[in-house]
Amino acid sequence: MKHLAIFIDNNSSKTLFLEEFFSGSIPQPLQFLTGKRGALFAKSELLKMISEEERHDRRLLAENLSQPIRSLSSGEQKKALLTHVLRDNPYYLVLDSPFDNLDIQSQNDLKERLETVARSTSLVLLINRREDLPSFITEKYRLDGKFLSPQPTDERPKAPGRSLPLPPPPKVLQYTDPVLVEFRNVSVSFDQRPILKNINWTIRPESFWQLIGRNGSGKTTLLSMITGDNSKGYGQDLYIFGKRKGSGESVWDIKKNIGYFTPSMTDLFPGHHTTEHMLISGLHDSVGLYVLPTETEQLLAKEWLLYIGLWNKKEVYFHDLTMGEQRLIMLVRAMIKHPWLLILDEPTAGLDDQSATLFVELVNQISKQSRTAILYVSHRYEVGLIPTDIFELRKGDQGATGIINP
Numbered sequence: 001m002k003h004l005a006i007f008i009d010n011n012s013s014k015t016l017f018l019e020e021f022f023s024g025s026i027p028q029p030l031q032f033l034t035g036k037r038g039a040l041f042a043k044s045e046l047l048k049m050i051s052e053e054e055r056h057d058r059r060l061l062a063e064n065l066s067q068p069i070r071s072l073s074s075g076e077q078k079k080a081l082l083t084h085v086l087r088d089n090p091y092y093l094v095l096d097s098p099f100d101n102l103d104i105q106s107q108n109d110l111k112e113r114l115e116t117v118a119r120s121t122s123l124v125l126l127i128n129r130r131e132d133l134p135s136f137i138t139e140k141y142r143l144d145g146k147f148l149s150p151q152p153t154d155e156r157p158k159a160p161g162r163s164l165p166l167p168p169p170p171k172v173l174q175y176t177d178p179v180l181v182e183f184r185n186v187s188v189s190f191d192q193r194p195i196l197k198n199i200n201w202t203i204r205p206e207s208f209w210q211l212i213g214r215n216g217s218g219k220t221t222l223l224s225m226i227t228g229d230n231s232k233g234y235g236q237d238l239y240i241f242g243k244r245k246g247s248g249e250s251v252w253d254i255k256k257n258i259g260y261f262t263p264s265m266t267d268l269f270p271g272h273h274t275t276e277h278m279l280i281s282g283l284h285d286s287v288g289l290y291v292l293p294t295e296t297e298q299l300l301a302k303e304w305l306l307y308i309g310l311w312n313k314k315e316v317y318f319h320d321l322t323m324g325e326q327r328l329i330m331l332v333r334a335m336i337k338h339p340w341l342l343i344l345d346e347p348t349a350g351l352d353d354q355s356a357t358l359f360v361e362l363v364n365q366i367s368k369q370s371r372t373a374i375l376y377v378s379h380r381y382e383v384g385l386i387p388t389d390i391f392e393l394r395k396g397d398q399g400a401t402g403i404i405n406p
Contacts, residue, residue: 002032003123005137007151008097009352010322012143014126018042018096020146027148029141030124033092039085042096046081073215075106082113092122099132100350103214103379107132128352130156131383157354159361159384166369167303169338170283170296173257177242180205180341180373181226184237187399188221188230194399195221201391201402203375205340208367210385211377213393218400219377222393223345226375228254241340256285259334259372262345266326269318275329276301276314282333304332308362324355331362338372345377360384 008014018040021027026034050070069077078098085093098114099107111134114123118136126143127133133140140151181203188196195218203209213219224230225238225245233245241257243249259282268287269278277289279301284291293301305311308328313321318329327347335342344363348356364386367374376387390405 001118001120001122002139003118003125003134003137004029004139004141005125005127005133005151006148007140007142007352008126008128009142010324010355011145013146014096014143017143017146018094018126021094029139029148033122033124036091036122037088038092038094039088039090040094040096041078041082041085041098042094043100044096045085046077049081049084073106074101075103075109075215078102078106078110079113082110082117086117086121090121092124093117094124094126096126097128097350098125099127099129101215101346101379103212103217104381105214107379128350129356130353131380156383157357159357162307162361162365164307166365167300167307167336170300170336173338173340175205175241175257175340178204179239180241182237182239183225183402184239186225186233186236186238188218188225188232189399194397196393197396197399197401199402201404203341203373205373206371208374208386208388209376210382210387210390211375211393212379212381212390213400214395215379217393217395219393220345223343223375223377226341226343227251227258227260257340259337259339259342260345261330261334261343261347263327263347263349265330273318274314275310275316275318275321276305278318278329279304279333279336282336300336304336308332322355324351324358327351327355327359328362331359335366335370335372338370341373341375342366343375343377346379347376348378348380348382356382357384 022040053069069080072080098110102110114134115136117123125134125137141148142151179202183199183201186196186199199222211219211222221230225233226240228240228251235246238245240254273288277293280293280297281287281289283297302311305314310325310328313325318326321329331344331347348359351359360382361384363374363376366372376385392403392405393400394403
């Protein structure tokens, strides 16, 4: 069987390519599939199935499971979808970003499953990271716009060095406590289902942590307790910025000292805000900028835009930036106040190798040149990332436990 990998990046019109492909406009490298019966494995198909299940109150993907597909982990959802699309024995299967949002073990499990499927089904994988390339791939291409061209090289992109100093904070935030966040034997359950068990973890000023763990291991629960969004922290030995949880602090008392970014945040921003205003909105903790920026704020935004090489995009609307540029802007927006703690939740999900390299290099520079502590959450061991410590959540029947890795 012939199996192809198509690398996608910021210049790829993936949606248009898939629409034209499945309407019969098949490009030359895939002409061998003309007239054959195929299927699509994609997040869009999964969302359709979830909607159909909920609308008609019947199971389409998880007939043999005790819970609806929406409540499953990303790995379980993709496993169920793959089983579903293969039932009709298609000649070929197009897989759109199949490894996105999967932990390392789930990625390996899916690759093993696809190796078995590849014996009888031709596979076309749309991927954005070289490390996602399965061993059975026979041909590699790149999607330029909606057109395919040969993938030119397997050389991993290198991050440029930054000669400018990191822009300073608008004002110095004084913090003298030796601990920012501390969990002491913290356990969490929902509806009598254990999530976390006896978590002991200390985050100190200027530290650089990576938080890892399998899908469903409780990473989101842990983060929500740090940001103050989870009531399960009350009554436990959880200390945030020197105060025990529930001792009178408000959620906003906590959030003002935290810079936070996760890719889903970009969906909250209205389109008609310039790149410059998007950065400055981080100083106001607002979703977009609705006041006239001061001259000082504009000068600070200029320093950051020069630092990340996007000064020429300051008047460009945020939604017109590439995905990689949007992520850099959102990282700077979270960092512009030099918060005590910077939380980055799966920040490179969906990025191509070049964009991920630039993002990771900026995170490393923030760690080196600032006093801000960093908590980087990822399913991947991100190439080039240099955290000083790794905290791993390991799932168990009584809840996930925490392990500090060297």
